[in-house]
Amino acid sequence: AQKVTQAQTEISVVEKEDVTLDCVYETRDTTYYLFWYKQPPSGELVFLIRRNSFDEQNEISGRYSWNFQKSTSSFNFTITASQVVDSAVYFCALSTPKGSGNTGKLIFGQGTTLQVKP
């Protein structure tokens, strides 16, 4: 069975602190995709990143970075120098391909609520 676990329910930090959101996944598929989404208080779901199972390179985008480790089945997300605007619920998700390139359903973790205080 496929599963995504985000053990941290809520995290509170003070602005400019670094914060890491943990994500652990389970799947028996050899090809899969991992995602992070951000859901601000307004409710929309914003796509942040997608990682393929065959690409373990870490990625950095501005203040955001992602650490993918197949050995520990983890795909952690770090925000450097956090800002109040980073306050949101962050979801980690997993999917496996269906057919020739079609996207499969997303299995979401329970989400981590991040509060960044000024």
Add this chain to the structure above:
Amino acid sequence: SAVISQKPSRDICQRGTSLTIQCQVDSQVTMMFWYRQQPGQSLTLIATANQGSEATYESGFVIDKFPISRPNLTFSTLTVSNMSPEDSSIYLCSVGQGYSRIEQFFGPGTRLTVL
């Protein structure tokens, strides 16, 4: 990425009634998905809507309760039938995007409250 809109953005409904949610995309897409997010919870896939065929429902969701239409490659509707307070949720549609359609992008959601 595609621009996805949903109508209504929110609604308050009475128990026993039905609500139809619309999802419009500004480009043709093969697969559209409907998710439910109950209050304070994560997202759960209701069904996959393919144009020209019946929707595929996930375990725990049935067509009689959540009928879906997909008349063309840019539009889909989800109906929440015979509503009860337990149906109060955010309902989101999403589409596969990107080079290999792996990424899913979401509409703004419909916030439904059932009294």
